[in-house]
Amino acid sequence: MPADIRRPIGECGAVAIYLDNHSTTRLDPRVLDAMLPWLTDHYGNAGSVTHEMGREAREAVEHARELMAAAIGASPREIVFTSGATESANLAILGSASRACATGVTGGFGQPTQMQGHVITVATEHHAVLDPIEHLERLGHAVTRLPVVLQADAAGVVGRIRVPDLEACFRCDTFLVAIMLANNEIGVVQDIPAIAACVHARGGLLHVDCAQAIGRMPVSVNDLSADLASFSSHKFHGPQGVGALYVRRQKRAVRIDPIVFGGGQERGLRSGTLNVSGIVGMGEAARLASENLQHEIVQVRAMRDDLWRLLRERIDTISLNGPALDDLGVRLPNNLNVQVAGVDGHSLLATFAGAGLAVSSGSACSSENPRPSHVLRAIGLNDDEARASLRFGLSRFTTREEIVEAVAVIAAGVARLRG
Numbered sequence: 001m002p003a004d005i006r007r008p009i010g011e012c013g014a015v016a017i018y019l020d021n022h023s024t025t026r027l028d029p030r031v032l033d034a035m036l037p038w039l040t041d042h043y044g045n046a047g048s049v050t051h052e053m054g055r056e057a058r059e060a061v062e063h064a065r066e067l068m069a070a071a072i073g074a075s076p077r078e079i080v081f082t083s084g085a086t087e088s089a090n091l092a093i094l095g096s097a098s099r100a101c102a103t104g105v106t107g108g109f110g111q112p113t114q115m116q117g118h119v120i121t122v123a124t125e126h127h128a129v130l131d132p133i134e135h136l137e138r139l140g141h142a143v144t145r146l147p148v149v150l151q152a153d154a155a156g157v158v159g160r161i162r163v164p165d166l167e168a169c170f171r172c173d174t175f176l177v178a179i180m181l182a183n184n185e186i187g188v189v190q191d192i193p194a195i196a197a198c199v200h201a202r203g204g205l206l207h208v209d210c211a212q213a214i215g216r217m218p219v220s221v222n223d224l225s226a227d228l229a230s231f232s233s234h235k236f237h238g239p240q241g242v243g244a245l246y247v248r249r250q251k252r253a254v255r256i257d258p259i260v261f262g263g264g265q266e267r268g269l270r271s272g273t274l275n276v277s278g279i280v281g282m283g284e285a286a287r288l289a290s291e292n293l294q295h296e297i298v299q300v301r302a303m304r305d306d307l308w309r310l311l312r313e314r315i316d317t318i319s320l321n322g323p324a325l326d327d328l329g330v331r332l333p334n335n336l337n338v339q340v341a342g343v344d345g346h347s348l349l350a351t352f353a354g355a356g357l358a359v360s361s362g363s364a365c366s367s368e369n370p371r372p373s374h375v376l377r378a379i380g381l382n383d384d385e386a387r388a389s390l391r392f393g394l395s396r397f398t399t400r401e402e403i404v405e406a407v408a409v410i411a412a413g414v415a416r417l418r419g
């Protein structure tokens with residue numbers, strides 16, 4: 001385990017307490033070490049194999065492909081390197097739609113599709129999935145967005161879909177189902193094997209967004225029975241701007257069309273000069289994510305549970321968003337999402353400014369009028385409840401001292417706002 005990562009931030013020199021690991025994670029120093037040679041002396045293009053520098057870059061990429069494949073139980077030839085989970089999901093969704101239209105034979109129940117088909121997804125997916133599907137809708141495809149179990153009724157696991165709902169909305173032209181493994185806001189883990197059985201019985205393809213899962217729970221594309229799966233290196237202590245798409249080639253091979261055209265890299269599925277240092281970093285990060293997984297799960301989960309206990313001790317009327325923390329296997333061990341009644345999350349974040357505490361609120365901060373999170377709304381929270389929410393994401397670098405300090409900062413902020 002690398003040494004201390006707490007470091008001064010900002011002009012005030014306050015110590016950063018980074019609890020926003022669903023957004024991005026710190027580059028592991030061991031990953032940086034693996035990347036550095038490929039950013040300095042070894043700068044060959046992995047496509048230029050007419051000389052030694054190109055060939056060594058190609059070998060480094062192929063080694064990283066093996067590491068990434070091993071981390072998810074895939075074969076190296078099933079890995080396509082991309083710029084992140086957004087691009088991977090776009091390639092999976094738009095590429096399978098393009099192929100379904102071109103061949104007209106991939107419809108559900110083995111039926112021919114028309115030029116337009118039907119896609120099923122879930123209301124709580126990330127925009128990397130929702131938006132390309134919305135694009136398909138504009139092109140004339142039909143889309144079903146499944147609801148999830150609500151916080152209020154909780155008949156089932158909050159945030160999970162009900163498989164009978166999925167069964168009921170299948171059509172003879174359904175060619176793709178896109179459902180994430182673990183949610184980036186409430187950490188809920190979907191029952192992908194049961195979903196896959198339903199999708200495959202009806203002849204559809206299943207894309208699984210695994211961006212938040214790797215490094216936080218075991219991920220095996222075969223156990224999941226995924227046809228396509230997306231990953232982003234910076235979610236598991238690798239560099240930003242690099243990702244991977246798993247495209248099944250064993251048993252029932254999946255065929256998709258490219259969405260980026262050019263030099264024909266990545267078996268023609270993703271043209272463009274490969275980001276060698278980034279890919280090497282992703283491979284090393286994937287290796288590290290599997291190496292210590294069970295230990296890290298136990299360690300991170302204990303700290304997350306402490307965080308929740310301490311928050312409840314210090315703050316009145318605080319409640320949990322999403323599934324129960326002790327529902328083993330249905331919530332990421334590093335995730336906590338809470339609602340502080342009557343307190344606006346953005347105003348609360350503003351009180352942390354000098355304390356260097358990084359967490360995120362239940363509303364998107366990209367506009368002047370922050371939109372409440374679509375995930376929190378989908379589990380039944382109203383706008384005010386969503387705005388009163390905070391999301392925490394812990395990592396292998398989180399320490400107990402940081403948890404204690406974070407709770408003190410948050411409790412002081414809540415007291416200030418309520419006072």
Ligand SMILES: Cc1ncc(COP(=O)(O)O)c(C=O)c1O
Pocket residue numbers: 022023083084085086087126128180182183184209211212232234243
């Ligand atoms: C579940 C999920 N999918 C996809 C993405 C997109 O990843 P990237 O921004 O690295 O492309 C994210 C990032 O937040 C995510 O959490």
